[in-house]
Amino acid sequence: xxxxxxxxxxxxxxxxxxxxxxxxxxxxxxxxxxxxxxxxxxxxxxxxxxxxxxxxxxxxxxxxxxxxxxxxxxxxxxxxxxxxxxxxxxxxxxxxxxxxxxxxxxxxxxxxxxxxxxxxxxxxxxxxxxxxxxxxxxxxxxxxxxxxxxxxxxxxxxxxxxxxxxxxxxxxxxxxxxxxxxxxxxxxxxxxxxxxxxxxxxxxxxxxxxxxxxxxxxxxxxxxxxxxxxxxxxxxxxxxxxxxxxxxxxxxxxxxxxxxxxxxxxxxxxxxxxxxxxxxxxxxxxxxxxxxxxxxxxxxxxxxxxxxxxxxxxxxxxxxxxxxxxxxxxxxxxxxxxxxxxxxxxxxxxxxxxxxxxxxxxxxxxxxxxxxxxxxxxxxxxxxxxxxxxxxxxxxxxxxxxxxxx
Numbered sequence: 001x002x003x004x005x006x007x008x009x010x011x012x013x014x015x016x017x018x019x020x021x022x023x024x025x026x027x028x029x030x031x032x033x034x035x036x037x038x039x040x041x042x043x044x045x046x047x048x049x050x051x052x053x054x055x056x057x058x059x060x061x062x063x064x065x066x067x068x069x070x071x072x073x074x075x076x077x078x079x080x081x082x083x084x085x086x087x088x089x090x091x092x093x094x095x096x097x098x099x100x101x102x103x104x105x106x107x108x109x110x111x112x113x114x115x116x117x118x119x120x121x122x123x124x125x126x127x128x129x130x131x132x133x134x135x136x137x138x139x140x141x142x143x144x145x146x147x148x149x150x151x152x153x154x155x156x157x158x159x160x161x162x163x164x165x166x167x168x169x170x171x172x173x174x175x176x177x178x179x180x181x182x183x184x185x186x187x188x189x190x191x192x193x194x195x196x197x198x199x200x201x202x203x204x205x206x207x208x209x210x211x212x213x214x215x216x217x218x219x220x221x222x223x224x225x226x227x228x229x230x231x232x233x234x235x236x237x238x239x240x241x242x243x244x245x246x247x248x249x250x251x252x253x254x255x256x257x258x259x260x261x262x263x264x265x266x267x268x269x270x271x272x273x274x275x276x277x278x279x280x281x282x283x284x285x286x287x288x289x290x291x292x293x294x295x296x297x298x299x300x301x302x303x304x305x306x307x308x309x310x311x312x313x314x315x316x317x318x319x320x321x322x323x324x325x326x327x328x329x330x331x332x333x334x335x336x337x338x339x340x341x342x343x344x345x346x347x348x349x350x351x352x353x354x355x356x357x358x359x360x361x362x363x364x365x366x367x368x369x370x371x372x373x374x375x376x377x378x379x380x381x382x383x384x385x386x387x388x389x390x391x392x393x394x395x396x397x398x399x400x401x402x403x404x405x406x
Contacts, residue, residue, distance in 0.1 A: 016043045017059030040064030055084040084132035159312040191324035193346030199316040202307035206295025240267040320389040321347020341372035344379040349396040351375040
């Protein structure tokens with residue numbers, strides 16, 4: 001049995017079968033952590049007793065069963081839903097190929113892909129597995145929420161004292177906002193915090209009245225997190241590589257009907273994934289022209305955030321946590337690994353804001369999402385540390401006055 005060598009960002013693969021050439025090639029690849037079992041019984045015992053791999057590569061015929069039977073056995077347990085299953089054959093057989101792609105068309109039971117030995121492109125196989133995993137990811141199960149008593153007590157005391165002490169400053173800023181432009185001095189929006197719960201989020205208005213109507217066009221032209229991907233809609237004329245191998249006599253998966261168009265589910269999901277890549281989860285407008293002069297000052301000094309102390313007292317937010325997202329942004333982070341961020345409370349300040357200020361206001365979308373997950377890891381379970389929260393608060397004060405807004 002080949003045992004895996006753990007390494008960050010590796011794809012873990014369980015190979016079931018006896019092809020030594022394939023086993024050696026997979027084991028030698030730097031992006032793969034390989035486990036090998038020679039028969040069906042040993043493989044199923046391994047899967048029941050160890051951490052599940054990202055993918056199973058199973059030869060068509062192995063001792064104790066065949067690839068189709070092993071796939072059926074694994075899919076009976078929901079714990080393996082996100083795991084990719086790839087069938088391996090020693091030679092191309094059209095009937096087996098068609099059976100694999102037409103096999104159990106529900107999204108859980110189907111066999112994900114079909115490869116023929118020798119495995120010519122191992123890097124391509126790794127990319128394919130990563131792609132399959134992204135489609136099989138499920139929504140993260142939100143655990144019961146238990147706010148540590150010391151954190152809640154700290155939130156109430158700090159927010160109450162801060163509101164009392166800062167009320168003269170708030171009054172001056174409110175007058176300045178009102179003198180510069182007409183309209184409400186505060187801004188309310190719907191946000192999602194811990195567990196994707198919605199609440200009214202309060203800020204001092206830093207933009208001109210009617211700024212929300214301009215967001216759509218600005219997000220297209222000036223979003224800091226915008227992707228370079230160009231595909232924005234489904235191309236119904238684009239041929240499916242799987243269907244073409246079936247000779248045009250059958251579809252590789254269920255048919256999706258959209259208006260007057262029809263497309264196989266596999267090709268629809270493939271293109272949908274590319275479209276989603278072009279839609280960033282966060283929106284941050286570079287040199288936002290909607291911001292007023294007073295608004296620029298209160299943003300750079302974070303004064304515009306002070307009304308959120310009311311959210312903290314109400315229990316919508318905490319002093320330290322992950323920033324609550326607008327509903328349209330939160331909806332893009334409800335599945336997969338980045339949904340973990342919602343396991344932590346919404347906060348006035350947090351890990352990514354401190355890091356962002358520390359590197360001059362420049363941060364990629366991936367960095368921000370990873371930092372949100374990192375704080376969720378610190379908060380979840382028995383890992384919460386009050387002193388870790390205090391450290392983030394002190395770091396926030398140290399970098400409070402900055403040239404750019406966060």
